[in-house]
Amino acid sequence: MPIVPHVRTGAIDWTGENPGMLLKTDPDGDWSVLALFFRIVWSPVGPGNMLLLFENPLSATGLPETCNVIMSDNEALRDYIKTGFIEKLGTFGGAPAYNTASQLTIDNVVTHGDPTSDFYSETITGGGQEIKLVWENLGEPTALELPPELTGTGEHTMYSLLVDAKTAYVEVNGRRLEGETVPREQAGLALSSAFLYFSETWVFPD
Amino acid sequence: MQRTAVNPGAVEWSGENPGIYLKSDPDKDYSVVAVFFRIVLSPHGRGVGAIVLGAPASMAAYPDAPNMCLTDNRPMMEYLITNFVSKFPTFAGQKGLDAMSWHDVTDNKQDNRNMPHSYSEELVSDAVQLQMTWKGLKAPMAVEVGPEASATKAHDMYAVFAEATDASITINGTNLPGQVATRQFFGRTMSTAFLALSETWVTPL
Numbered sequence: 001m002p003i004v005p006h007v008r009t010g011a012i013d014w015t016g017e018n019p020g021m022l023l024k025t026d027p028d029g030d031w032s033v034l035a036l037f038f039r040i041v042w043s044p045v046g047p048g049n050m051l052l053l054f055e056n057p058l059s060a061t062g063l064p065e066t067c068n069v070i071m072s073d074n075e076a077l078r079d080y081i082k083t084g085f086i087e088k089l090g091t092f093g094g095a096p097a098y099n100t101a102s103q104l105t106i107d108n109v110v111t112h113g114d115p116t117s118d119f120y121s122e123t124i125t126g127g128g129q130e131i132k133l134v135w136e137n138l139g140e141p142t143a144l145e146l147p148p149e150l151t152g153t154g155e156h157t158m159y160s161l162l163v164d165a166k167t168a169y170v171e172v173n174g175r176r177l178e179g180e181t182v183p184r185e186q187a188g189l190a191l192s193s194a195f196l197y198f199s200e201t202w203v204f205p206d
Numbered sequence: 207m208q209r210t211a212v213n214p215g216a217v218e219w220s221g222e223n224p225g226i227y228l229k230s231d232p233d234k235d236y237s238v239v240a241v242f243f244r245i246v247l248s249p250h251g252r253g254v255g256a257i258v259l260g261a262p263a264s265m266a267a268y269p270d271a272p273n274m275c276l277t278d279n280r281p282m283m284e285y286l287i288t289n290f291v292s293k294f295p296t297f298a299g300q301k302g303l304d305a306m307s308w309h310d311v312t313d314n315k316q317d318n319r320n321m322p323h324s325y326s327e328e329l330v331s332d333a334v335q336l337q338m339t340w341k342g343l344k345a346p347m348a349v350e351v352g353p354e355a356s357a358t359k360a361h362d363m364y365a366v367f368a369e370a371t372d373a374s375i376t377i378n379g380t381n382l383p384g385q386v387a388t389r390q391f392f393g394r395t396m397s398t399a400f401l402a403l404s405e406t407w408v409t410p411l
Binding site (some may be wrong): 006007008009010011012015016017041042046047114115116140141142143144145146147150157159161163187188189198199200201203 | 210211212213215217220221222246247248249251252318319321345346347348349350351362364366368392393394401403404405406408
């Protein structure tokens with residue numbers, strides 16, 4: 001069914017990019033690594049970058065014991081996204097690592113690759129950490145428009161451009177974290193647990 | 207209204223596409239039409255670019271007339287012009303679009319630190335330093351349209367629009383003349399200066 005002209009009357013929560021990966025060492029076990037990056041171009045508290053990386057989501061620890069970190073270059077944005085978004089995503093907000101993760105400042109973000117090729121990466125540096133997120137074996141881009149019942153928060157309408165990644169990994173200061181992607185489902189699509197999301201907009205209900 | 211969660215069409219490009227259209231006389235045609243692109247996904251890769259027609263109806267190029275295209279990815283911009291910009295009502299049939307000069311971008315600076323008060327994009331090439339500035343940004347709104355209402359009349363389009371109450375364009379430090387006007391946009395009266403963020407164009411199946 002083709003889309004028809006529509007102006008959303010609901011306020012925009014935030015818009016930007018939101019790639020991530022959820023990895024497992026045992027396909028039947030818990031998540032071994034969780035990573036979610038935000039490049040936000042508009043929010044009520046301004047634009048900015050943010051990274052959640054939990055090297056061990058089940059461990060209520062932070063640096064230096066574990067690279068469980070929440071990094072940002074806009075503290076107001078970090079707090080806005082944490083309370084209004086992350087804490088509604090059980091996988092991240094409900095992880096024991098969430099409340100103990102070290103909070104660091106992002107100094108720099110560098111993008112490499114192309115989402116229409118087979119390689120894409122974001123390298124985030126700050127607080128003595130260089131964290132490289134790598135997505136490979138990329139799929140065809142797909143435009144999504146998800147109603148609240150299909151979004152992670154269950155509250156918003158969400159527009160996004162999805163590029164699925166069959167493989168992905170994280171390096172922390174050159175050390176590769178353990179874990180592989182696993183299958184997941186979104187809006188009836190059979191996908192991997194690693195993904196690029198571009199031009200993503202979260203809209204409050206009309 | 208029934209919605210389609212997964213658009214089965216082919217994604218063309220995605221990124222940012224803010225614009226500034228100015229009038230020297232409110233009752234006449236635009237004296238300046240300009241759009242900026244920051245593309246994160248396209249068949250020709252990523253990149254930035256801008257098209258500025260300071261003499262839209264003139265078959266002339268910079269330095270004789272302020273008609274120019276600046277980019278760090280010429281194949282990407284050629285694709286955008288052929289398939290999109292040349293079909294936008296504001297640019298369709300403008301002689302300046304065919305005649306404009308092309309310049310390779312060596313540097314790009316975006317300043318979004320003062321939103322919503324101001325937002326700017328700067329492109330630098332060997333001959334031209336272009337600055338586009340939007341001021342007084344209003345709360346953004348999410349828009350989705352099908353081919354009947356999209357600017358190309360051929361695509362589905364998703365975007366976030368934030369109108370600006372004022373805007374300016376400078377080329378090598380000199381302002382192009384003209385003022386922001388208003389236009390009808392999806393049933394609303396809106397400024398002709400706007401940010402278009404998180405924009406995705408899809409060719410319907």
